[in-house]
Amino acid sequence: MDRYADRFGSDLDREIIVLRKKDQHDLASIKPTVELISDSNNNEMSLSEFIEAMDDSDFIGRVAEKTGVSVDKINELDMDSIHSFFESADIDNSGSLDFDEFVNGIIQSFRSYDEDFAHFFTVVNGLLGQLPDDKTVAFIESDGFKLFESVGSDPKSFDKDSRGEFFTMVNELLGDLPDAVMKSFTESQDFDLYKLIASRYGG
Secondary structure, X not given: OHHHHHHOHXXXXXXXXXXXXXXXXXXXXXXXXXOOOOOOOOXXXXXXXXXXXXXXXXXHHHHHHHHOOOHHHHOOOOHHHHHHHHHHHOOOOOOEEEHHHHHHHHHHHHOOHXXXXXXXXXXXHHHHOOOOHHHHHHHHOOOHXXXXXXXXXXXXXXXXXXXXXXXXXXXXXXXXXXXXXXXXXXXXXXXXXXXXXHHHHOO
């Protein structure tokens, strides 16, 4: 079983973002830290491999962390629904799931609006950690940072208008990201989530 978690699960880790705040008055501590975990080249699973992997709690945990879908929800998949999920997620009908198909399938099948928005905060938090230092200082000293902290404390509790305000603020900040960071983001799975959130709350 470890071979599945190591092979396919490493892809789940490739864009995991870790926030560390030791002191909210210390700029160096407030600025988020991004950790990128290594990729895997062999990132496809057959149905039989997928069924076996879904019995691996470590694998399920990493799926939950990457997608923002709770472990309990993922564990609701029984044998019948696993087959249905696999067939619907296998967009290219190849008989196997690649990483993007798998993540998209989990998100579309399980993640609610609240979970989408909470995961969006996690993604944005990591991106803003890569702002130039002067932009980071300006943001921390702005009124918008209070909204950012408030949303971060409980993203699921905010209503549609507040989420719209948060998205508008973040959208402007992302324009200050270095070109290389922006390019990487727009080519990542997380950019699909960004577009989804924009369609819901972008006005």
